Amino acid sequence: MTIRAARFTPEVLLSAPRRSAGVPNANGSKVLYTVSTYSFAEHSGGSEVRVLDTATQESTVLTDAGGSEPNWIGDQVLMLVSGSNGTTDVLVGPTNDFANSNYTAGNIDASASSVKLAALEDGSYAIAFAALAKPDGSLYNAEKAPAPTSSGRLYRAMFVRHWDTWITPNRNAIFFAKLSRGSSNSTSGNSYAMSDPVNALKGTELESPVPPFGGTDHFDISTSGLIFVARDPDLNPATNTKMNVYYSRLTFSETTAPAPVNISVPGFDSAASSPVFSPNGMSAAFLKMRQNGYESDKNQIFIVPDVGRPDSIVPMLATADGIGQWDRSPSSIAWSHDGQTLYLLADDLGSVPLWSLSVNTGAGSRLPQLLAKQGSFNSIRPLSTGDVFVSGTSLVDNSAYYLVSPDATGIQRVVSSNSRNGTAFGLSRSQVSEVWWPGAANGTRIHAWVFKPSTFKENATYPLAYLIHGGPQSAWEDSWSTRWNPAVFAEQGYVVVAPNPTGSTGYGQAFTDAIQNQWGGLPYEDLVLGWEYISQNMNYIDTDRAVALGASYGGYMMNWIQGHDLGRVFKALVTHDGVFSMAGQMASEELYFPEREFGGPFWNNTENWLRWDPARFTHNWATPHLIIHSELDYRLTISEGLAAFHLLQDKGVESQFLTFPDENHWVLNRENSLLWHTVVLDWINAHVGLPKYSEQSSNGRALKREADMTSPQDEVVGGIRDLKL
Template sequence: MTVRATKFTPEVLLSAPRRSAGVPNWNGSFVLYSVSTYSFAEQERKSEIRVLNVLTGESTLLTNQSGAREPNWLDDGSVLLLTSGDEGATNIVIGSVDGFQENNYTAGTVNASISNIKLKTLESGAIAIAFSALAKPDGSLYNEEIAPKYRSTGKLYKEIFVRHWDTWITPNRNSIFYGTLSKGSDISSQYELSSVTNALKGTNFESPIPPFGGTDNFDLSTNGIVFVAKDPKLLPATHTKVDVYYIPISDFTVASSRGLQEIARPGFKGASSSPVFSPDGKQIAFLSMKQDGYESDKNQLFVVPDVNRPGWVMHYFAGEDDKGAWKLSPDSITWRSDGKVLYFLVSDYGRVALYYTPTAFNQTRSLPKLFFRHNTISDIRPLENGRAFLSGTSMIDNSFYATIESDPSKPPRLVSSASRNGTVFGLSPSQISEVEWDGAANGTKIHAWVIKPSNFSDTETYPLAYYIHGGPQGAWGDSWSTRWNYAVLAEQGYVVVAPNPTGSTGYGQEFTDAIQNQWGGLPYQDLVKGFAWIEQNLDFVDTDRAVALGASYGGYMMNWIQGHPLGRKFKALMTHDGVFSMTAQVSSEELWFPEHDLGGKFWNHQADWARWDPSRFAQNWATPHLIIHSELDYRLTIAEGLAAFNVLQDKGIESQFLTFPDENHWVLNPENSLLWHTVVFDWLNSHVGLPKYSETDPAAKAALEGAMVVGRTGLKP
């Protein structure tokens, strides 16, 4: 970490090195990782691949070649990674971890952009390799840089999706390719890449599933490939059904004559995820949801005990009604190195925790047990002797690595903290606390995080920043973010309260499901009760100087609050990519989302859609309001932000509108993000008596001066 801050500002947040999940060798003595750093002075991002010596704590450079990515171990001393080749090609580069820059060589070149590399050593000594890449309709690799250009800019669509997340759909689809890396008979010979085969050619399947599917959508063993894909017979815009498929492959030169096989999930028609082979390749575990059309249904565990009998599928923790006996919904699964235990990463009470369960068939199916619940675990990798390597973050630490033993009674051992548990940023665990209040529904408790500024004094009071999360089936957790960072807002001089109201994940499926047909109902009431609780119980919070902000569903809630009594409690509001009109959700790409949460198809349930429409209450809007919406957001189109801003301006309400033509539902470019933070903080601070960020920080001032500002003052609606 090259940044040491006296004050944690957006510039520090965005320029701090970003470290990937760690990739340990088999005994965990060395860890590969990539790290990128953005320089505002040079307006340039630099990336490196490094190796950490766990024993000494020393990190050394492997390569800083532009385009180098996805380092993997071939063995404990050899590394494989990808580099960008000429005209859109990808080089597969291999070298010794000692002296990589001098001894590396190119084992093969794939004439396309590839990613999500997976490797498995075969009995022959060759290495099976699988990766994802775009494929043309005929199944061959697609390379955008050398592909023929269309004569017209027109696009004719005969089915939906038309566009998804931030891209327009084309005829090309994600696919999984496989081949081998082999050496000659000469002991000094180098690995060479074989020709590669499209595992999904002729199937109409797409995997990994856009826009976020990656290595978690398929797995590789010595016996074949397992993957998940949407049902190609159903419209992807109105269905979430994702099935699991197994392809036996004998030697990774040709597919088995048995061909592709679907793994049955009787009664389950929702999304499947996290397919993983056992270490010996003889079993498959995966997660699956029961409901089609609901992305936040409970994930339940299935295991195929024998890959040669893919019709034999065991449903773990099923319960009596297929709702699942386990209260929680795991996000992903990993086998322990001996194959006797499955690990789960699980959203659990504002964290991502680690749970485990034995896999032996003859053991009683007791529910998974908690192994470790602290911060947010983002990745787990098995190590020898039943150990495992963890990567994660917290509210004050942007990256930590740790190891665990097979014995849950032994606590994790910290290997590395990129920010030294926050001290590099001037942050401390003492800034973070948790509270609860009674929810709107009987018997519910609303959990919230409280984040104080690092210079907090219990003799002073601080304005409130009420932080509402997106989703709505999501949660604020003890994790790091460069987009919605609690601490960077608190450091402006706020006490941040980040609640997880009805609909949030990690508090049981019933709590998550309760938001259906309640978008402006129970969650809004939870927030009203929370504001009252803060007034009565947090004497260091000045609720007369309160602001509220949120994105996506949190942006919807800002617009909803604006039209209801809670809106008059705040000095200013901020909506990022929020919903203004429920009717406009018909223009979204994933139609199953509003159709599930609002009770059904728009034309059959117009009253249900209208019930929670923020635009119906525009006559009540009165609080100063900043609207942010970007042009590549195809989930919630820019018309939503423009409509809200038009109403505010037409009513004469103090308001501003910030937009980025090159950003999607998120703001990812560092220069754009710095401007985003500057505009947001200037807006909020000016309404609660805090100094404007642009007037106290040269980087913020430069960001504002470097942006186009349009508008005259003194105009009347």
Template sequence: MRAERSLTRDRRAFNFLLLLLPAVASMTIRANKFTPEVLLSAPRRSEGNPNSNGSKVLYSTSTYSFEHHTKTSEICVLDIKSDEASFISGEGASEPQWLDDDTVLLLSESKDGITSVKVGSVNGFDNSCYDAGTIKGSVGNVKLVSLDDGAFGIAVTGKATPSGDLYNEADEKKSQSSGRLYSSLFVRHWDHWITENRNAIWLGTLKKEGDRYKLSELKNALKGSKLESPVDPFGGTNNFDISRHGLVFTAKDPELNPATHTKTNIYTLTGKDFWDLSKGMPEPFKVPIHGFEGASTNPTWDNEGKAIGFFSMRTDGYESDKNQIFIIPNWTNPGWVQHLWATEDGKGSWDRSPQSITWGANQEIYFTAEEAGRISLFAASSDFNKSTRAPKLIVKGGGISSAILLKDGSLFLSSSSLIENSLYSILPASAFLEISANGNSYSLPRNDSAPGHYPSDRATKYVSSNTRSGSTFGLSHDQIEEIWFKGANNKTYVHAWVFKPSTFKRSHKYPLAYFIHGGPQGAWEDAWSTRWNPAIFAEQGYVVVAPNPTGSTGYGQDFTDAIEGQWGGLPYQDLVKGFEYIKDNLEYVDTDRSVALGASYGGYMMNWIQGHDLGRQFKALVTHDGVFSMIAQMASEELYFPFHDIGGKLWENPEGWAQWDPSRFASHWATPHLIIHSEKDYRLTMNEGLAAFNVLQTRGVPSQFLTFPDENHWVLKPENSLLWHETVLDWINEHAGLEKYTEWRAKNVATRK
């Protein structure tokens, strides 16, 4: 039966497709080559959700077929002992959660926006599942907490109408007019126009009636509060948490305009009988965080439902300020807040910006944080009255995306890398005891000193690799190197990833693909991407160099902050130094056949480079959703971003806005240039791409313009992404002296069936 098959259709297709590389879309690839079709067709596996003893792992997977132009989504369970995956549920199913080690809850949404909460046995879910209840709208971000007598508290998020009811688009009455009238910011955000509906957290209970669970009526925990959570556009389960004693969440400060402020507050709703929802919802309590006026995120209850940890930033209007760690030791007194590793200057003694919190089983707490192009795992004692030492590195990434505590104190880790799109592993409980006992600590070399050595990885137990450590893509760790070079003014060291072709020979010379990341407060990391994947470009025959210049994250907050008022300054100098280092030290790189590519701030830098000397070093450039004119940033939605990074509002600092404006140097534009810009990008508006293309065309510079009317700042739809890859690869290959990708494919792929 379908529910009993031991290997899903997607995994069978995955093994067939990627091990042998035969059937991609409706075509047969005869060469063993990692191509855009392989990248975009490969199953995408979610983070793993283990049961309490880690014997089984729930996950979702999605696969796109270019042959049928359809996406298939499934919920699966991986048996760790046998390493076999079984089907749980298909289309429309999401958010799989464990009620116990053998019972699964998931959501199933119908086309009319109604969501069913289904419960069943992990073994034969299709035959055993039943509806525990229905929700009259679209919801997600499920969280569960065990209560007394086998009951559970449940939280989901979904849009609320102005009256506080759950919004369902299918019930919305269509207006006879398409007009929108606004009297305050936001007008639009990320990729959508703002409406009167707001995100909310909905609470309910699951209780046994006989041998089945039944879902109670859901209550809007934020009704009447003027608060919205999760925070758009990317807030999810990291914006709230529940325990047997209540709810904690983050929300934008209702007294400040979200277009010009980043300040969010932490709120608690708690009580001894909190989950007796018939008694009504308590008023939200705003947690005081003195001296911290920026974004507060990741509120997380400990395992006993007593303490709460969260992050907060000092600076309002600066979304890339450092996260610092705070603890509420006891939920009964949420006004008592401890600031961990605080210093008199307010910067904090731990010079990393953590991204997630996981409470341990004993006296430990774990954090993920960026560290020199990786997302690594750190540990510290949770006895904060005695602990003064900052967290210590215990697992070096890759890119660790989640850490989940098992009942024996071990951690289940989900991660990826530059060659691996999904890895599950377990960190034994003994790892923390070991690092506590031996007292070893680790810190990166300062940016003003020569780089040193990294510690070896601590022992983690392999559980499951979705790509057999990249081998099913034909990729290996041997293709990856790291370099450090002296950057601007020869004062700071800059880190860069080097990705080589799988057929690499040191005696051969390869054209350079110079990658510039977005942000600008971001970084190229040892993590998988389906948008900017260096392996795709390396397999075309490039050596890809991806530097993390001034402004990048994961190298200390001072290095990140140094880009303020320096958009075309220090980072540009770092990139010039990096190019010189490549030319002088990487003998296998032919810098006379170089191309450069970047998106967002990377797109800005492409436009800046085009007008400066470095631009003449490249055969071709690619700008994806970049900045052409700094003044046009006034059309953006999150205005706090240019106000902070440029150093004030346009009318307060017009010289600063003009100083780093790429359009001022349009008279120097001469390098062939591909411009890509999507119409639903409301962060960097469409006119930026059109203006850059118009300059190139009127100056007679070889150029192309690619646009997508249905994409935002990113190109997410598989068919659009394939066209994006085809266009980009054809453009740079033609100018770097390589065969166009589409011409190679036409010769190496069988005719359409």
């Protein structure tokens, strides 16, 4: 880190170097990673691929020319770099002189990503990557594709668009090739050269990685071939979540791929993820859910002891009723170096720890053991030494690398902290605490994170920022975010309370499942009880100066709160991409989601859908309300935000509407995100008596707009089009 912030602001959050998960070499002595930076002064950014020497803590730039996907290939580095005309170059070179000694091992005639490598017995490497393929199975290059003569799209079935993209005939595919030693354009004369890539999914009607978020967690390669997950091709993805696990036996010298074999798991008809080969390539493990249509069902663990017999599966921690013994839902798996242990990441009480599970446990009673818990881990890399290298974040640190020993519980060593455990941001772990209160359902307890200002004084009082998470099957975790970061609000002078009400993950599957048919019920009651707990027990919070904010389901909850009694205790509300009308959810491409949540299709369950409809209670809307909704959000369409804003305006309720034509469910562009933060902070600060953010900083002042109440004026200032009326 080259910065030290006197105060943590949106500019600091958004311009801070963003570091990827680390990719260690076999013994963990060196770590590859990418880092991106941005300057609001210059309105530009850059990215680098770097290598960290863990002994000396020296970090060296390998390239700043747009490299990505760094991987170890022996003691050298392989990475992808965008080539000309939409192609991708595969570069290989040494870490000590990559800039001058790298060479092109191959060229991919498309935009490629999600690289995986596997060492083969003859000293060569198998390489697999993801890229778009045309209907005939060949690589799709967007820059070389002929321009259409018409903009029309004709669809004959559902799933016409997803997340932020309209569905086209081109599909994600996994391509494989072989990197062999031989003469090339390297001066060593003993460099790697890549064979022509082969589409492993050609002619199958399968798509993997599954959009929009699938990547290397959707496939793996080894000496024995390829394992991957894909949606069931016989089911409509708009109303089904079923994904299958497939195995292809490969020698990596084929010019065509054999037909993949479906690894069927009876009784488990929903999503699948994290297929991984054992170190010797002879076994595999993966995660799968039971209930089709329920994307937040519990992941359960399966092992294929012999991939040559893919019909022989061992369910780990199984029970006769199919629920499984372990009451946590793992999100990622990795094999230990000796192949005897599975390492897992799974939500637990507002964090994501590292767990271990003996492969020999099978359906036995020994549950996964907690190995390390520090913030939220997001990547597992077992080392040849037997230790485990993990990457993660926390509420005060945007990237940290750790070494964990399986022989001892807890962190063995902090390899590297991107922000020096938050001190580079002016943040401290002492600002973070936790509270619990009794929930609405019998026997439940609600957990919440509390984030105080760095200037906190015991004898002072502070306004409340009540943050409600999305999902709804999700959770506020001890992790970093560039979109909803509690520290940003705390450093404005708020005490932030971020609760995990009914429906949240990491508190047992029954707690997660309990939100079904309860969207405005139990979670709302949990939040009301939270408000009562805060009022009675946290005397440093001034509940007369409180605001509430939420996105996605959290945005739904803001709209629901607005129509109910809790809405009257807040000075202002903020809804980001939330639900206004349940009937409007028929416009979503993921119909399986509301159909599962509300007990079936809209036409058969209309009353149940409308039971929790915020639009039914708009006669109560009275609290000042900022609505944010972007045009590329195809899951919660922009009409939801417009309807809410129009209703507020029509009723004469103080309100604003912020939209971005180029953003989806999230605001990702850093300039857009700075504007988002400025508008949000200006809105809530003005309603609790804090200075507007646009009056505090140079970037904020650039976005400040003076109201002109006398005549309409359309003005573009600081990147925002402000229609003054």
